[in-house]
Structure formats: C-alpha cells, structure tokens
Amino acid sequence: MINISRLPINTLLVSICTLMVIFSVGCSKSDDKNQKILQVAIAPTVPPQLFIENGKPVGVDLEIFKGFCESRGYRYNLKSYDFQGMLGAVASGQADIAFSGISITEKRLKVMDFSNPYIQTGWDLVSLKKRNIHITNLDQMKTFSIGFPTGTVFMGYIENEWQPKGIYKVSKVKLYPSYNEALTDLNNGNLDLVFTDSSMLSAYINKLNMPVQSSYEIAYADKLGFAFIKGSPIKEDFNKYLAELGPDKIKSFEAKWSK
Structure with missing residues (x-):
C-alpha cells in the first residue's frame, strides 16, 4: 500500500481519483449464471463513499452494495462516469442503480427513485x-x-x-x-x-x-441515498437490507473508510 502521508496532493489525486471506464463484474456468493446482472453507475471520486484505492473502487457505498448483492443473489457490473454522467446513466435507464455519495433532492426525484437515506x-x-x-x-x-x-x-x-x-x-x-x-x-x-x-x-x-x-x-x-431507475423492482428490497444493517453498522463503515 502507498504511504500517502508524505505524498504531495497531486500524487494523492492520481491515486484516489483516477476514473476507469469499466470495473470487473462483482459476484454474489451464488454461482447461478442465470442471475440478473445489475448495471451500476459510479463516480469514484467521493471519499469515503466511493473512491479509488490501489486501483480499485472502495468505500462505504460499495461495502453496503456488495453486502446487498451477496445476501440477495445478484451479480453486478460497475461502470465509471463523471458525477453528472453517473446521474444521467440512471435517469436514462442505462444503469439500474447509481451510488457515490448522492444527495436526495426534489429535482432528482423527478427522474429517478431513491433508497431511504442511509447517511446524513x-x-x-x-x-x-x-x-x-x-x-x-x-x-x-x-x-x-x-x-x-x-x-x-x-x-x-x-x-x-x-x-x-x-x-x-x-x-x-x-x-x-x-x-x-x-x-x-x-x-x-x-x-x-x-x-x-x-x-x-x-x-x-x-x-x-x-x-x-x-x-x-x-x-x-x-441526506444521501442510492439512486435507482424509476419504478425499480429492487428498491424496496434494498431498503429492507439497509434496515437489516442498521445505523450502527453503517456508521462502522463510515469510520472504516474515513480513517
């Protein structure tokens, strides 16, 4: 792991903010090849929610999402955009879900659905x-x-x-x-x-x-939430998973990726 404490800010930015076009397919614990593959839009430049560490996306949001997919039997593709492009991908239906520290606003709710807030x-x-x-x-x-x-x-x-x-x-x-x-x-x-x-x-x-x-x-x-396409069939189940995690577990993810 890079010792970032002595690196100049420009070097830090290269290591945490580099945008990649497509990341590898994430897998649930199941090997069922007929699983639905969720298309996910991200903007991994928003620590601690989502950022790049050692060439891979990490953070609070991915920790939550991976747990959801493992518990529900989903596989997923992550595709990286700039922030505006990420929102556009889910609003246009190119992505099933988007996450990277997204604020819930009335304007966004007109073109996409949101999970319950998980962080304030x-x-x-x-x-x-x-x-x-x-x-x-x-x-x-x-x-x-x-x-x-x-x-x-x-x-x-x-x-x-x-x-x-x-x-x-x-x-x-x-x-x-x-x-x-x-x-x-x-x-x-x-x-x-x-x-x-x-x-x-x-x-x-x-x-x-x-x-x-x-x-x-x-x-x-x-208030931050996970963004879904309008009428998403998995949003309510995702809200159930957030409730299963509970606020203390989510706070532990925040502490892990903020320190």
Whole structure:
C-alpha cells in the first residue's frame, strides 16, 4: 500500500481519483449464471463513499452494495462516469442503480427513485491549510473563487440561497468534471475553495492526509441515498437490507473508510 502521508496532493489525486471506464463484474456468493446482472453507475471520486484505492473502487457505498448483492443473489457490473454522467446513466435507464455519495433532492426525484437515506452529513467549504482562509462573515464569500463538480447539489444551493441574497453569483462558480480537477486547481492556486460534504472532508484529512481544512461550515443537513431507475423492482428490497444493517453498522463503515 502507498504511504500517502508524505505524498504531495497531486500524487494523492492520481491515486484516489483516477476514473476507469469499466470495473470487473462483482459476484454474489451464488454461482447461478442465470442471475440478473445489475448495471451500476459510479463516480469514484467521493471519499469515503466511493473512491479509488490501489486501483480499485472502495468505500462505504460499495461495502453496503456488495453486502446487498451477496445476501440477495445478484451479480453486478460497475461502470465509471463523471458525477453528472453517473446521474444521467440512471435517469436514462442505462444503469439500474447509481451510488457515490448522492444527495436526495426534489429535482432528482423527478427522474429517478431513491433508497431511504442511509447517511446524513453537513457541508464545508474546503481550502488548503497553508492559505489559512477562515470565513467569519458571508459577505467575505464574494472575494473568493468557489468550485465543485458539475451535477452536484451545491449549485442549487448557491442558486436558490446565496445568489438571491447577494452572497455569491452562480456565474462565478467554477465547475469541474470531478473532484480530481477541482482539488488540483485548489492545490495549484487557481481555486480558493471547494464545496464538499463533511464526511468527504473527514476522509481527506484523516484517511488521505491531504493538507486541507474547513474554511466555513454550512448549516445544512444533506441526506444521501442510492439512486435507482424509476419504478425499480429492487428498491424496496434494498431498503429492507439497509434496515437489516442498521445505523450502527453503517456508521462502522463510515469510520472504516474515513480513517
């Protein structure tokens, strides 16, 4: 395993954020070749939910999903996209399910179904430690550049909450295909702040040893879920599996992939 504690942030990004087109077929404990194979869309750049470690996707979401498939007798294919592409794949029916730390929103519920929430997290604006940016008043926001991946929920928040109040304009936001590019720009001094959720920040600091910090915490309760095609025949069974796991087990997965 790579000792990431002494690696520069650019090297870390290559190891955790590299997008691969198709990962290998995952198998349940059953050898039945007539099993339904679930087509799964992922964006593995969202630690601790889903990211790349030693060339393979790992994280909380995959731990949950693999357990579901093993207990229910499913096999699956994982296909990697950028975040926007992942959502598009499940909304268009190219994928049966998508997961990578996806927030449940009213807009998304119009084109896809969601499992029950399995994690609730807050939001942070993240900066490099060496920049020592500490925002104490929202009036300071307009002096900084803010970026995040296309398709994430943060754009809606800025559009609906900050722009009408004159805090920050949507036109100033820098959009990226994934967190790989956003964090690279942050490291290179081309971006001041990256919008993430608090569980991502914890993984960046505690597991990946990135030299980042929270510059501002947003008072928002974000609920994450697994996305399914509309009318999915397996969504309710997946909800049963989440209930079988229980919150304590899911929290143990969070701790495992955040530290």
